[in-house]
Amino acid sequence: MASTLHSFASPADLAGSLAEKVADTLSAAISARGTASIAVSGGSTPKAFFQVLSTRDIAWDKVTITLVDERFVPADNARSNHMLVDANLLQNKAKSARFVPLYQPAASVEEAARLATEKSAEIGIPFDVVILGMGGDGHTASFFPGGSNLATALDASTPRGVITMEAEGAGEPRLTFTFSSLQDAALLVLHIEGEGKKDVLAKAEGSGDEADMPIRAILRRATSPVEIYWAP
Numbered sequence: 001m002a003s004t005l006h007s008f009a010s011p012a013d014l015a016g017s018l019a020e021k022v023a024d025t026l027s028a029a030i031s032a033r034g035t036a037s038i039a040v041s042g043g044s045t046p047k048a049f050f051q052v053l054s055t056r057d058i059a060w061d062k063v064t065i066t067l068v069d070e071r072f073v074p075a076d077n078a079r080s081n082h083m084l085v086d087a088n089l090l091q092n093k094a095k096s097a098r099f100v101p102l103y104q105p106a107a108s109v110e111e112a113a114r115l116a117t118e119k120s121a122e123i124g125i126p127f128d129v130v131i132l133g134m135g136g137d138g139h140t141a142s143f144f145p146g147g148s149n150l151a152t153a154l155d156a157s158t159p160r161g162v163i164t165m166e167a168e169g170a171g172e173p174r175l176t177f178t179f180s181s182l183q184d185a186a187l188l189v190l191h192i193e194g195e196g197k198k199d200v201l202a203k204a205e206g207s208g209d210e211a212d213m214p215i216r217a218i219l220r221r222a223t224s225p226v227e228i229y230w231a232p
């Protein structure tokens, strides 16, 4: 599917514009259905965007927030994406939103993935908003090159849900929604910042295997248009 590049002069300008676009999309979903959903990524990039979005005046009590992926650590661990969202997005007006975590206390990461699939199924499909990030290796969500379940994660026929992923660059075992869960969001955003990430994007947009740069699966096969938000 096509992608559109939205470039901004600064991360602050990007955060304001993306927060407005996301708030409008969530409000439209609430008007249409009475509810709205958003799946966000972790990492360092989205913090300012989360903080601005949390101040937007929408019916947050009708919004469900979840994560695109999560490290297999509890919410009190500094590596937790839940902790990042709790500290930066579930604040201010967005405090009244419902949050569905991916991490579940379980005997294994496989059992946690099964529980996360069960609990996130009630969120409804497709997501109204998905915010993806991208690593320097071209991963997105927890679709890491060389990942233990990468082929399954990227396979469009894999059922929607949360699966496990282990990879050299991933740190802890991961919990990640599948490509099929993310690729048809009403608003599908790739949020990247810095010249380096722009170079990585250019490489990903070129030829090569999806397995080498998994963001290619989204850029090439997502049902929804990919809105790329970039600032230096």
Ligand SMILES: O=C(O)[C@H](O)[C@@H](O)[C@H](O)[C@H](O)COP(=O)(O)O
Residues within 6 Å of the ligand: 041, 042, 043, 044, 045, 046, 068, 069, 070, 071, 081, 132, 133, 134, 135, 139, 140, 141, 142
């Ligand atoms: O759990 C995670 O780490 C994220 O979901 C991951 O996919 C992230 O979006 C990229 O690694 C980019 O991270 P940065 O924004 O820190 O560069």
